[in-house]
Amino acid sequence: MLREEYERLHCCPPPPHPSASIHSSTNTYQIPKDMAVDAEVIAKIDDGYNKLQAASDCHSLLKKHLTRDVVDSLKDRKTKLGANLLDVIQSGVANLDSGVGVYAPDAESYTTFKELFDPIIEEYHNGFKPDQVQPATDLGESKVGELPDLDPEGKYINSTRIRCGRSLAGFPFNPCLTEENYLEMEKTVRNIFDHIKEGELEGNYYPLDGMTKEIQTQLIKDHFLFKEGDRFLQAANACRFWPKGRGIFHNKDKTFLVWVNEEDHLRIISMQNGGNVGQVLGRLIKGVKTIQEQAPFSRHERLGWLTFCPSNLGTTVRASVHIRLPKISARPEFKSICDGLKLQIRGIHGEHSESEGGVYDISNKARLGLTEYEAVKQMYDGVKHLIDLEKKAETA
């Protein structure tokens, strides 16, 4: 994108090439530290605040925590890469039905705009306080045997999936990435994929650029590939240069997959039919370890593994089942039962979709303030309880 075009869209100068600004002193464009946020951007922030306040049907965490005081203290701030409060809130302002409504354009945003991020993080992640620290990584390698099949008869669970996100160290998140960054990152991870020789994980990388619509649609329909044109990500300025640098790696059976440069730099996924959570976790652990041996990832002292959306910080783990619970899901208290079990309910085609044929996506909600294994166990114990309730309802 030309500098002029960037300025027109963002009302501010373009960020420098992130890796150049971090690792070298080449003559890339640098935003002066004391440069004020453009008046036009501040006006848009104020408009956004007013729009949220006026929207009685908006229940996002953004609306709740973007108070007048927070706006006034943050609207003049910028990160070193040039990200401002508008970059953080614009998706939630455009999409009043957002659950969270904010994204971090770069890692520094979590600190620069902490007056907004901290209360959102605390509320989303079961009360994770600003002085709390994410525990050390424990993927649960020695404990996969403690997660036997949740549904050995195959009566309730269609499939199980566990994913985690990773950000390549030295690169910011989507809104601050250049086209050159996307291509460089894709090249780096392709090289890693080419070196995966472990039998179960070995596979191929399929770039989105050049993939036929037919294959892409089928992969999305079968729950393997990310959707295109996500309005929440688009409004967050996260889809620039699409489909450049985006793609999917998967093994032959499509049980081990890696999404490249969708919402996060990497989404590492293990999935299979049925309810064998231990097997799915075991494969994910193998995959994560294989990839991280070859690429350094961004980890924050307090917030754990860094991601674009604050809902994914910490472990970044979402462990889910696609499950049919016709009796209890018809009850009005189904959602509050799931809330009590710290579970999140989604539709069958992922976030912001509806259930189809009585199948729900049920997963752990919190990802921060607990270990990876504990996040998976939260889903495991909760779903086990829901199946017990369903069985009781069947015999009542």
Ligand SMILES: Nc1ncnc2c1ncn2[C@@H]1O[C@H](COP(=O)(O)OP(=O)(O)OP(=O)(O)O)[C@@H](O)[C@H]1O
């Ligand atoms: N247990 C599961 N079995 C099969 N497919 C699943 C399962 N869980 C999620 N999926 C599929 O994965 C795809 C992505 O889902 P979705 O976007 O909700 O979650 P995500 O990848 O965890 O990311 P995010 O939370 O950022 O949206 C969708 O097609 C969804 O149906």
